[in-house]
Amino acid sequence: xxxxxxxxxxxxxxxxxxxxxxxxxxxxxxxxxxxxxxxxxxxxxxxxxxxxxxxxxxxxxxxxxxxxxxxxxxxxxxxxxxxxxxxxxxxxxxxxxxxxxxxxxxxxxxxxxxxxxxxxxxx
Ligand SMILES: [Mg+2]
Numbered sequence: 814x815x816x817x818x819x820x821x822x823x824x825x826x827x828x829x830x831x832x833x834x835x836x837x838x839x840x841x842x843x844x845x846x847x848x849x850x851x852x853x854x855x856x857x858x859x860x861x862x863x864x865x866x867x868x869x870x871x872x873x874x875x876x877x878x879x880x881x882x883x884x885x886x887x888x889x890x891x892x893x894x895x896x897x898x899x900x901x902x903x904x905x906x907x908x909x910x911x912x913x914x915x916x917x918x919x920x921x922x923x924x925x926x927x928x929x930x931x932x933x934x935x936x
């Protein structure tokens with residue numbers, strides 16, 4: 814099993830070997846994460862109800878591989894942003910999940926489809 818620090822190191826090495834850090838602004842990396850997310854969404858666009866079931870059941874390995882590739886593209890952008898800003902993405906993730914545990918109190922939301930706005934998005 815690979816830990817997130819190893820993945821972050823792989824992304825950093827990939828960037829450094831190509832001397833691409835000079836071209837990778839935070840804005841571009843953030844935009845790239847969104848573009849890659851849209852590529853992931855595009856996989857699911859305009860299919861009938863059986864599409865997801867075929868992926869889940871293992872009958873559509875080609876689409877599963879496309880999904881894996883797009884998720885890896887998204888992860889690369891996230892790891893590159895964390896590297897540029899020199900923060901531990903595993904610590905950031907744990908903090909975020911802790912916040913979500915509080916916001917979505919299991920005693921209040923279990924089995925319910927509820928959207929609770931993030932404090933980051935309240936104005
Ligand atoms: Mg992609």
